[in-house]
Amino acid sequence: MKFNEQQIAEFNRLVARYPEGKQKSALLPVLHLAQESFGGWLSTETMNYVAELLNITPIEVYEVATFYSMYNLKPVGKHVFEVCQTGPCMINGSDNIINYIKEKLKIEIGETTPDGMFTLKTVECLGACGYAPMMQMGKFYKEHLTKEKVDNIIEECRKNAALNN
Amino acid sequence: MSKKLLLEKAHVEGIRFYDVYRREGGYNSVEKTLKTLSPEAVVEEVKKSGLRGRGGAGFPTGMKWSFIAKPEGVPRHLVCNADESEPGTFKDRYLMEFLPHLLIEGLIVSSYALGSNDTYIYIRGEYAWIVDILEQAIEEAKANGWLGKNILGSSFNCNIHVQRGAGAYICGEETALIESLEGKRGNPRIKPPFPAIKGLWERPTVVNNVETLAAIVPIINMGGEEYAKIGVGRSTGTKLISACGNINKPGVYEIDMTISVEEFIYSEEYCGGIANGKKLKACIPGGSSVPILPANLLLKTAKGETRYMNYESLSDGGFATGSMMGSGGFIVLDEDQCVVKHTYTLARFYHHESCGQCSPCREGTIWLDKLLYKLEHGQGKLSDIDLLWDVQRRIEGNTICPLGDAAAWPVAAAIRHFRDEFEWHVNNPQESQIKNFGLAHYADAIQPITV
Ligand SMILES: Cc1cc2nc3c(=O)[nH]c(=O)nc-3n(C[C@H](O)[C@H](O)[C@H](O)COP(=O)(O)O)c2cc1C
Ligand code: SF4
Numbered sequence: 175m176k177f178n179e180q181q182i183a184e185f186n187r188l189v190a191r192y193p194e195g196k197q198k199s200a201l202l203p204v205l206h207l208a209q210e211s212f213g214g215w216l217s218t219e220t221m222n223y224v225a226e227l228l229n230i231t232p233i234e235v236y237e238v239a240t241f242y243s244m245y246n247l248k249p250v251g252k253h254v255f256e257v258c259q260t261g262p263c264m265i266n267g268s269d270n271i272i273n274y275i276k277e278k279l280k281i282e283i284g285e286t287t288p289d290g291m292f293t294l295k296t297v298e299c300l301g302a303c304g305y306a307p308m309m310q311m312g313k314f315y316k317e318h319l320t321k322e323k324v325d326n327i328i329e330e331c332r333k334n335a336a337l338n339n
Numbered sequence: 340m341s342k343k344l345l346l347e348k349a350h351v352e353g354i355r356f357y358d359v360y361r362r363e364g365g366y367n368s369v370e371k372t373l374k375t376l377s378p379e380a381v382v383e384e385v386k387k388s389g390l391r392g393r394g395g396a397g398f399p400t401g402m403k404w405s406f407i408a409k410p411e412g413v414p415r416h417l418v419c420n421a422d423e424s425e426p427g428t429f430k431d432r433y434l435m436e437f438l439p440h441l442l443i444e445g446l447i448v449s450s451y452a453l454g455s456n457d458t459y460i461y462i463r464g465e466y467a468w469i470v471d472i473l474e475q476a477i478e479e480a481k482a483n484g485w486l487g488k489n490i491l492g493s494s495f496n497c498n499i500h501v502q503r504g505a506g507a508y509i510c511g512e513e514t515a516l517i518e519s520l521e522g523k524r525g526n527p528r529i530k531p532p533f534p535a536i537k538g539l540w541e542r543p544t545v546v547n548n549v550e551t552l553a554a555i556v557p558i559i560n561m562g563g564e565e566y567a568k569i570g571v572g573r574s575t576g577t578k579l580i581s582a583c584g585n586i587n588k589p590g591v592y593e594i595d596m597t598i599s600v601e602e603f604i605y606s607e608e609y610c611g612g613i614a615n616g617k618k619l620k621a622c623i624p625g626g627s628s629v630p631i632l633p634a635n636l637l638l639k640t641a642k643g644e645t646r647y648m649n650y651e652s653l654s655d656g657g658f659a660t661g662s663m664m665g666s667g668g669f670i671v672l673d674e675d676q677c678v679v680k681h682t683y684t685l686a687r688f689y690h691h692e693s694c695g696q697c698s699p700c701r702e703g704t705i706w707l708d709k710l711l712y713k714l715e716h717g718q719g720k721l722s723d724i725d726l727l728w729d730v731q732r733r734i735e736g737n738t739i740c741p742l743g744d745a746a747a748w749p750v751a752a753a754i755r756h757f758r759d760e761f762e763w764h765v766n767n768p769q770e771s772q773i774k775n776f777g778l779a780h781y782a783d784a785i786q787p788i789t790v
Contacts, residue, residue: 193414193457196521203502242506260627260684261426261427261627261681261685264680265672299426300465301428302429302432303426303584303589303668304581304582304590310465313467
């Protein structure tokens with residue numbers, strides 16, 4: 175396991191933002207980079223590699239990786255649906271959206287479909303309260319969700335997967 | 340129409356990009372600052388403006404800036420708090436997405452005032468695409484000489500860096516944010532020392548909200564005194580309100596703080612009234628941490644006076660009959676909403692977000708979550724309501740950071756104003772699972788309390 179050239183360049187850019195000797199400050203962004211680069215989650219091996227790169231102890235990486243909710247500590251599907259369930263989304267029917275996704279994909283919250291395509295997670299407020307209900311999918315938000323919109327998103331993901339095979 | 344100082348140009352085509360932003364008068368405040376003002380003079384203008392922190396606490400910004408320590412040879416830092424994670428709040432996101440250069444401009448002037456050569460924007464990890472928008476704006480500003488070395492031929496150097504968080508509400512608390520910027524868990528620090536003395540890497544640091552720092556631009560352009568003339572009393576200038584819930588027009592609005600709550604909810608210029616012709620039941624006017632108010636106490640104070648959208652009026656009556664301006668996250672509940680369920684989702688949120696350092700917060704938020712789950716699911720007893728009250732009371736004031744209070748207040752206010760609804764859940768366990776308590780008496784005119 176190693177970053178490729180392009181990833182190393184990004185790593186160097188991240189570390190350069192902090193004063194000399196304060197390279198640990200880059201830990202959060204570097205963990206994001208590692209998660210994106212190595213299959214969408216952080217294995218112990220990945221975390222140890224990050225520790226080595228930043229010249230800190232592995233435990234310093236584990237502490238951080240377990241504290242923040244965006245780091246996945248076990249494998250996830252190709253597409254992760256992170257549906258907000260806090261008050262403002264709840265008022266606008268997030269329960270219905272979550273139940274619909276569960277039924278449609280036949281998985282419970284926290285599970286991944288057997289084909290490894292989709293993981294369903296619930297999350298707390300993502301700052302999209304005026305555009306509820308919503309979910310995060312990778313880098314972007316999907317807002318004003320309806321059952322039809324969910325259908326379309328799932329179909330799109332499947333179509334893209336078929337194209338790429 | 341309210342005067343707009345921040346969002347005036349938000350709808351200009353292409354304003355996200357440098358050329359258009361500059362053509363519309365962008366970066367003039369940097370020019371004015373670097374050519375005519377000393378750092379102390381900038382702080383003085385901000386003091387005169389009466390600007391209060393827009394992140395939630397409302398602390399006067401000019402005063403905060405004047406506290407920064409200036410030990411010889413030690414670098415100082417300005418950190419922009421873009422963690423925006425308080426439920427109901429999505430205003431900073433709007434500013435950064437549509438007017439990234441306004442934030443960068445405010446950051447340059449503020450960095451100059453504080454003597455920060457390396458300024459950091461700490462943005463919540465989920466706003467991943469906004470990182471790209473900000474970094475592009477920074478590159479454009481740099482390419483046009485507004486960032487980097489010897490800006491506009493002055494001796495001032497400044498770089499701005501964007502750091503992404505990774506999903507933790509607590510990192511919005513300024514000392515947790517600093518810990519996170521140092522690559523650690525977001526555990527708030529014990530104060531003192533305050534960040535102004537020992538902050539990022541033990542250096543003097545000022546942490547300010549996105550909106551606060553954007554407001555520096557109009558303050559410098561128009562002068563602090565002129566800015567202070569807008570608004571009322573100690574609520575000067577304009578405020579962004581992110582409105583959501585059961586309203587016709589959810590979104591981000593800039594208000595001058597002289598309009599009434601009623602006008603804000605019902606006028607076409609803002610929320611456009613309650614959605615689907617329903618009635619207003621309750622509202623959390625300043626983000627999930629502030630007390631919820633029933634419709635009657637929201638629109639009028641306990642004295643029977645009109646309530647306005649400003650710091651003083653929203654908190655009129657203290658916690659007994661008032662609320663707070665907070666972060667400006669305005670959550671509206673209509674007559675079909677269940678206050679018990681809504682409060683439960685907030686308690687679950689705070690349980691999820693407690694950093695776990697202090698026992699009253701760590702354990703207390705678990706209790707709040709569990710008790711509210713029971714009550715909401717028709718499994719509660721009347722004594723659970725009292726227990727809930729007791730637990731929240733034991734959290735408040737007994738923790739390292741204000742997250743404990745923020746978890747306790749919404750629960751306390753819900754019980755204070757909506758006890759009937761809680762009791763109805765206990766007394767009607769089955770019915771409460773299929774229907775809601777409804778509007779009941781929560782919008783009835785109240786007998787003014789005369790003191
Ligand atoms: C639990 C908690 C969460 C907070 N979250 C935020 C936030 O997301 N954004 C913010 O600007 N301030 C937040 N604050 C307030 C900050 O601690 C700090 O007061 C603020 O950034 C100061 O900036 P201002 O004076 O410009 O408002 C939070 C405070 C607490 C206790
Ligand atoms: S009050 Fe809660 S979030 Fe704040 S330091 Fe204590 S345990 Fe952590």
